[in-house]
Amino acid sequence: MLPKAKSEAMTRSHLAGLALVAPALLMIVLFFMVPLTASIVGVFETAAGPGFDNLVKAFALYSHDMIFTVVIVGLSTALIGIFSIAIGGYFTLGRNPRAQAMLRFIYRWPMFIPFIVTAQVLRTFLAKNGLMNNTLVATGLLDPASATSLLDWRGIVVAFVWKQTPFVALMVAGAMASIDRATIEAARNLGARRLRLLFEIVVPQAAPTLMVGLVLSFVTMMSVLSVPLMINAQSPTMITADIAFRINAYRDYGVANALGLISLAITGVAAYIYLRQGVADRR
CATH class of the missing domain: 4.10.220 (Light-harvesting Protein)
Structure with missing residues (x-):
């Protein structure tokens, strides 16, 4: 029983x-x-039956946009990693409590601002007659005739980096804070400078968390629609804008689905690289 x-x-x-x-x-x-x-x-649904016409059409029309998307998101991911390491490293190795407190208070703000609000704010800030150029002109650092608009690929990168860096930096700073301080102090007592401590002691131990944050940011940026639509109103643009255009202008769900599948494949490659690295580290 x-x-x-x-x-x-x-x-x-x-x-x-x-x-x-x-x-x-x-x-x-x-x-x-x-x-x-x-x-x-x-x-794979076409008017003539199952086939690859939608994929062929997607590559024929938007191959430049695919390359543009990968380059923009890849560059943004790299910059996010650099700034996240810098912020987390200063929290871990910095010696100015007031500067740390001010940075801790400021850097988290973008986490609570939606992408659509970020895009609208940067449209006002980065335009030719926007706040940034007007401030530089008023301070005498920029000639009014030399003012240019950054509402192109540079604006997209600025929006992505500004929005996603706090998310990754929060994860990285937590991982760095959990590192055994004895190893840091031992290296410091042996004469290691701050940059060497950061890149040879701290970053290798926080690397798995950093990779998780960067992969999540990569996937998030691949899916954002508001930023390319509102900041970069020209070609080439990102795949998300192309998907919206095919649906709204032509109601062409076949090509839109093909572009979505290509986006999924791109993010799948990023996830595969991360998983493969994680398995190698565990071995």
Whole structure:
């Protein structure tokens, strides 16, 4: 009787666990798996039957935009990593409590601002007659005739870096704060300077967390629509803007689905690189 009672208790426990995760699984299936499956199927649906016409058309029309997207998101990811390391490193190795407190108070603000608000603010700030150029002209640092607009690929990079750096820096700073201080103090006592401490002691130990933050930021930036639409109103542009254009202008869901599948493949490559590196580190 005892084994039977134990088996029934385990069954009830398993059923209770399934009941707890069922709502989350249902949400994933309804709002992710079903639309994803429909989009993938839609890529290969054409007027003449199943085929690759939508993918061929997507590459023919938007290959430059695909390259542009990868370059912009890759550059933004690299800059986010640099600034996150700098912020987390100063929190870990800095010796000015007031500067640390001020930086801690300021750098988190962009986390609570949506991308659409970020894009609108930067449209005002980076325009030819925007706040940045007007301030530089008023202080005599810029000739009015030399003022130029940054509402192009540079504006997109600024928006992505400004918005995503606090998210990654928060993760990196936490990982750096958990490092054993004894190793840092030992290296400092041996004469290691701050930059050497940062890149040879601190960053290698926080690298897994940094990689997680950068991959999440890469995926997030690949999916943003408001920033390229509001800042870079010219060609080339990002894939998300192309998807919106194909749907709104032509109701061409086949090519839009193809562009979405290509975006998924790009983010999948980034995720694969991260997972492969993680498996190698565990080995």
